[in-house]
Amino acid sequence: MEATQSGCLFLLLLVTCKLSPEVATEVQESTDGPSDSQEPVWLTDVPAAMEFITAAEVAVIGFFQDLEIPAVSIFRSVVQNFQDVSFGMSTDSEVLAHYNVTGNAISLFRLVDNKQLDLKSEDLENIDATKLSLFIGTNNLHLVTEYNxxxxxxxxxxxxxxxxxxxxxxxxxxxxxxxxxxxxxxxxxxxxxxxxxxxxxxxxxxxxxxxxxxxxxxxxxxxxxxxxxxxxxxxxxxxxxxxxxxxxxxxxxxxxxxxxxxxxxxxxxxxxx
Structure with a gap:
């Protein structure tokens, strides 16, 4: 869907949730709560990354050249909040190059429209758990997505x-x-x-x-x-x-x-x- 279409139903009728504090609260409420512990899957080469993405309706991958940056711990902290999303991590240079990543990035891949959405190095400088949760929550589209x-x-x-x-x-x-x-x-x-x-x-x-x-x-x-x-x-x-x-x-x-x-x-x- 093109964001420039001012006549679109979801722009004029439905989009009133401009990533406000209320929306952030809704994301938090929808993802908080007891859950089984899960960790990102390490993706050591390009075939492993491709298979990981293909197998999931929604996959989020942290592509990191530097594991010491704050974004890494923030990425790990939100994994528990999204039980219907597959999380992976990679530091492999060939994997990063395959997905056009230079520096560090967090990318969301979704099966429904074969789209890759990126938070790149400049986006990660001021990232926190709430902002990352909003990025994942608002782009978490499945074969069937519930409207909210x-x-x-x-x-x-x-x-x-x-x-x-x-x-x-x-x-x-x-x-x-x-x-x-x-x-x-x-x-x-x-x-x-x-x-x-x-x-x-x-x-x-x-x-x-x-x-x-x-x-x-x-x-x-x-x-x-x-x-x-x-x-x-x-x-x-x-x-x-x-x-x-x-x-x-x-x-x-x-x-x-x-x-x-x-x-x-x-x-x-x-x-x-």
């Missing part, structure tokens, strides 16, 4: 222009099976469609739902959205079926709509959340 004020920044910065939102109450009895099928469908559109979960049981998500002219009585539902031109379509459902997801996404990608283009209707005023 933290992940919305990464969603906005994704290069994928088509977003599919599943709006469902996580407290519902059908949620677990629905998510399993939704994740299976996401694999079919990797790199083409960004799959997002919106918990309709969260009150502050109500404006996301109303933007697509949906009511609570119509949920669960899909909403598919093109970030560059604000075109979208919706599909109320009774259950998530992989084939239905495939058909809905394929149809939208081919320019088919279930209803009239919402651009032809009076637009819903966009307000900040």
């Amino acid at each position: 004020p933290v992940t919305v920044v990464g969603l906005f910065n994704s290069i994928i222009e088509i977003h599919l939102l599943l709006m469902i109450n996580k407290a519902s009895s059908e949620y677990k099976e629905s998510m399993h099928r939704y994740q299976e469908a996401a694999k079919l559109f990797q790199g083409k469609v960004l799959f997002i979960l919106v918990d309709s049981g969260v009150k502050k998500n109500g404006k996301v739902i109303s933007f697509f002219k949906l009511k609570e009585s119509q949920l669960p539902a899909f909403a598919i959205y093109h970030t560059l031109d604000d075109e979208w379509d919706t599909l109320p459902i009774t259950e998530v079926i992989v084939e239905h997801v495939r058909n809905f996404c394929d149809g939208f990608l081919k320019g088919k709509r279930l209803k009239e283009n919402p651009e032809s209707e009076e637009k819903t005023p966009k307000v900040e959340l």
Whole structure:
């Protein structure tokens, strides 16, 4: 998704979490708590690094020429906070060169859009645990990413222009099976469609739902959205079926709509959340 698109839903409607102290607190609350101890995996050569990145939906690697800099201990300290992220470290010159690292860097790699995001030497000079946690938390996009004020920044910065939102109450009895099928469908559109979960049981998500002219009585539902031109379509459902997801996404990608283009209707005023 291009950050310059001022008409984008996630910019005008959803992005109000400008890495403020409140967002930092949300990152901290979402990652704090008891967890099994884990350490970064040492990556001693290029094949090991490539295999490590390929095997993870999200991987964060510390590329360090100097293990004595403060960023190394800060990097180690945040590893415990992200159980769904794979952490690695390397000091091998060939590994650093392979990933275009000069000096020291911390890089995040994500499978969903094959993107590498870097904090380079100049960024690491004033890094602390909160800033590093924000960097990881906001860019922690998976095959299915739950929408919240933290992940919305990464969603906005994704290069994928088509977003599919599943709006469902996580407290519902059908949620677990629905998510399993939704994740299976996401694999079919990797790199083409960004799959997002919106918990309709969260009150502050109500404006996301109303933007697509949906009511609570119509949920669960899909909403598919093109970030560059604000075109979208919706599909109320009774259950998530992989084939239905495939058909809905394929149809939208081919320019088919279930209803009239919402651009032809009076637009819903966009307000900040």
